[in-house]
Amino acid sequence: MKEFLNFINGEFVKSASGKTFEDRNPVDHSVIGLVHEAGKPEVDAAVAAAKAALKGDWGRLSVVERCKLLDALALEINRRFDDFLQAEIADTGKPHALASHVDIPRGAANFQVFTDTIKSMSTESFQMRTPDGKNALSYGVRVPRGVIAVICPWNLPLLLMTWKVGPALACGNTVVVKPSEETPATATLLGEVMNTVGMPKGVYNVVHGFGPNSAGEFLTTHPDVNGITFTGETRTGTAIMKAAADGIRPVSLELGGKNAAIVFADCDFQVAVDTVTRSCFENAGQVCLGTERVYVERPIFDKFVAALKAKAETMKPGLPFDKDTKIGPVISKEHQEKVLSYYDKAREEGATVVTGGGVPAMPDALKDGCWVQPTIWTGLPETAAVVTEEIFGPCCHISPFDAEDEVLAKVNANRYGLATSIYTQDIGRANRMAQQIEVGLCWINSWFLRDLRTPFGGSKQSGIGREGGVHSFEFYTELRNVMVKF
Numbered sequence: 001m002k003e004f005l006n007f008i009n010g011e012f013v014k015s016a017s018g019k020t021f022e023d024r025n026p027v028d029h030s031v032i033g034l035v036h037e038a039g040k041p042e043v044d045a046a047v048a049a050a051k052a053a054l055k056g057d058w059g060r061l062s063v064v065e066r067c068k069l070l071d072a073l074a075l076e077i078n079r080r081f082d083d084f085l086q087a088e089i090a091d092t093g094k095p096h097a098l099a100s101h102v103d104i105p106r107g108a109a110n111f112q113v114f115t116d117t118i119k120s121m122s123t124e125s126f127q128m129r130t131p132d133g134k135n136a137l138s139y140g141v142r143v144p145r146g147v148i149a150v151i152c153p154w155n156l157p158l159l160l161m162t163w164k165v166g167p168a169l170a171c172g173n174t175v176v177v178k179p180s181e182e183t184p185a186t187a188t189l190l191g192e193v194m195n196t197v198g199m200p201k202g203v204y205n206v207v208h209g210f211g212p213n214s215a216g217e218f219l220t221t222h223p224d225v226n227g228i229t230f231t232g233e234t235r236t237g238t239a240i241m242k243a244a245a246d247g248i249r250p251v252s253l254e255l256g257g258k259n260a261a262i263v264f265a266d267c268d269f270q271v272a273v274d275t276v277t278r279s280c281f282e283n284a285g286q287v288c289l290g291t292e293r294v295y296v297e298r299p300i301f302d303k304f305v306a307a308l309k310a311k312a313e314t315m316k317p318g319l320p321f322d323k324d325t326k327i328g329p330v331i332s333k334e335h336q337e338k339v340l341s342y343y344d345k346a347r348e349e350g351a352t353v354v355t356g357g358g359v360p361a362m363p364d365a366l367k368d369g370c371w372v373q374p375t376i377w378t379g380l381p382e383t384a385a386v387v388t389e390e391i392f393g394p395c396c397h398i399s400p401f402d403a404e405d406e407v408l409a410k411v412n413a414n415r416y417g418l419a420t421s422i423y424t425q426d427i428g429r430a431n432r433m434a435q436q437i438e439v440g441l442c443w444i445n446s447w448f449l450r451d452l453r454t455p456f457g458g459s460k461q462s463g464i465g466r467e468g469g470v471h472s473f474e475f476y477t478e479l480r481n482v483m484v485k486f
C-alpha cells in the first residue's frame with residue numbers, strides 16, 4: 001500500500017502517533033494509499049525547520065540565486081510531468097486532457113512567472129530637504145515575511161499550492177504546506193523535486209491532516225507562523241482569520257464564489273455557449289471561478305437554454321484516461337452528497353430541471369465513484385438556495401433578463417464577489433458593466449483566461465488580498481522604509 005509521508009526539513013517522516021487516514025480515488029472510491037497525519041509534534045518540527053532555514057543557506061542566497069533554484073524546480077516539474085499527472089489524476093479523478101493542459105503546466109509556470117517578476121521588482125524612493133538644510137533620502141526595501149503557512153483545497157491541488165509557494169519562495173520566505181486531506185499526492189511529490197534540485201532543507205515542508213483539531217489548526221495557530229495564505233471555503237477562511245488575529249498575522253484569502261455569466265442577445269452565440277459550458281462544467285464544476293448563475297437576455301433565452309442543455313448532455317462521464325471522457329467525478333462521497341442535496345433542494349423549491357439532476361448510470365466498476373450529472377435549472381426566484389449558495393458542482397440556474405440595470409442588480413445581490421463573465425459584441429456596454437460588477441475578476445467573451453502577472457482574488461466574502469505578478473509581493477514581503485540623512 002502506498003504511503004504519503006510528511007515532508008519536514010528535507011526528510012519524509014511518518015507521524016509519531018502512528019495515525020493515518022485513507023486517500024481514495026473518486027473514480028471508484030478505491031484506496032490509493034495511507035496518509036500519515038501530522039499531529040502537533042510534526043507541525044512544530046515543520047515550523048521550526050522553516051524558521052531555521054530563514055537564517056541558514058536559504059536566507060543567505062541572492063535573489064538571482066534563489067531564482068535559479070526556482071527555475072530548476074519548474075524544469076524538474078516538467079521533467080516529471082507524467083508522475084505529477086498520474087498523482088493528480090489518481091487523487092481527483094479529473095480527465096487527462098484537463099490535468100495535462102491546466103493543472104500540471106501551471107504547477108511549473110507558477111514558479112517561472114514569479115522568478116521573472118521578482119528580478120525586475122523595484123521599490124520607491126523619495127528625497128527631501130531636512131529642516132537644518134541637509135538632505136534625506138528615504139527608500140523602500142522588501143524583506144521576506146518569514147514562515148508562511150499555505151493551506152490548500154482539493155480542486156486544483158498542484159496549481160493552487162504552487163500559486164502560493166512560487167511567490168513565497170521567490171520573496172525569500174519558507175513555507176509549511178497543508179494540502180487538502182483529499183489530495184495529498186502532488187504536494188508530497190514536490191518534496192522529492194525540492195531535494196532533486198538541491199533546495200536547502202526546511203525551505204519547503206508538508207504536513208498532512210485535516211482542519212479543526214488537526215494539522216490545519218495546529219499550523220494556523222502556531223506562534224512562529226508569520227503569515228497565512230489560504231484558498232477554500234469562506235467559512236474556513238473566517239476560522240483562519242480568527243486564528244491569525246492572535247499574534248496579528250497577515251492573511252491572504254481566496255474564498256468561495258457564486259459567479260454569474262451574463263449573456264446579451266448580441267453576443268457571438270457559439271462563443272457564449274461553448275464558454276459557458278466550460279465555466280459551468282469544467283472540473284465537474286469544482287472551480288472557484290466557475291459559473292453557477294447564468295443570466296440570458298430574453299430574446300435568446302429559449303435558444304440558449306436548449307443549446308446549453310445539448311452541450312451538457314454531451315459531457316460523457318468516465319475514466320480519466322478514456323479519450324471520450326468529458327467530465328470526471330466530484331472529489332468525494334461527502335461532496336457528492338452535498339451536491340446531490342442541492343439537486344434535491346432545487347426540485348423542492350420548484351425548479352424546472354432542464355437536464356440532469358441526479359447520478360449518471362455508470363458501468364459496474366465505477367458504480368462506487370462520486371459521480372453527479374451535469375445539471376441545469378430554470379424557473380427559480382433569485383432567493384432560491386441554488387441561486388444564492390455556492391454548490392461547487394457541475395450545475396447552473398439560468399434566468400432571463402430584460403435590462404442592463406436589472407441584471408446588474410441581480411448579479412451584485414450576492415454575498416460573494418469573485419468572478420463574472422459577460423458575453424456581448426457591444427464593447428462599450430461590456431466595459432461599462434465590468435466596472436460596476438462587484439467582483440475581483442471580470443472576463444469579457446471569455447472565462448478562466450489567465451495572465452499570471454495580473455491581480456487575482458475576490459471582493460466581498462470571496463476574499464482578502466490579491467495574488468499574481470507584483471501583487472503577490474504585497475503579501476509575501478514586508479515593505480521596510482529606510483531613511484538616511486546626508
Ligand SMILES: NC(=O)C1=CN([C@@H]2O[C@H](COP(=O)(O)OP(=O)(O)OC[C@H]3O[C@@H](n4cnc5c(N)ncnc54)[C@H](O)[C@@H]3O)[C@@H](O)[C@H]2O)C=CC1
Pocket residue numbers: 151152153154155178179180181209210211212215216217220231232233234236237239240254255256257287288335338390391392
Ligand atoms: N477554491 C475554492 O473556492 C474551494 C471551495 N470549496 C468549497 O468548500 C467546501 C468544503 O470543501 P473543503 O475541502 O472541506 O474546504 P475547506 O475550506 O474546508 O478546506 C480547505 C483546506 O482548509 C483546511 N482547513 C479546514 N478547516 C480548517 C481550519 N479550521 N484551520 C485550518 N485549516 C483548515 C482543509 O484541511 C483544507 O486543506 C466545498 O464543498 C466547496 O463548496 C472547496 C475547495 C476549494
Ligand SMILES: O=C(O)/C=C/C=C(\O)C(=O)O
Pocket residue numbers: 155156160163231232254286287288289450456
Ligand atoms: O488560476 C488560478 O490561479 C486559480 C484558479 C482557481 C481557483 O483559485 C480555485 O478554484 O480555487
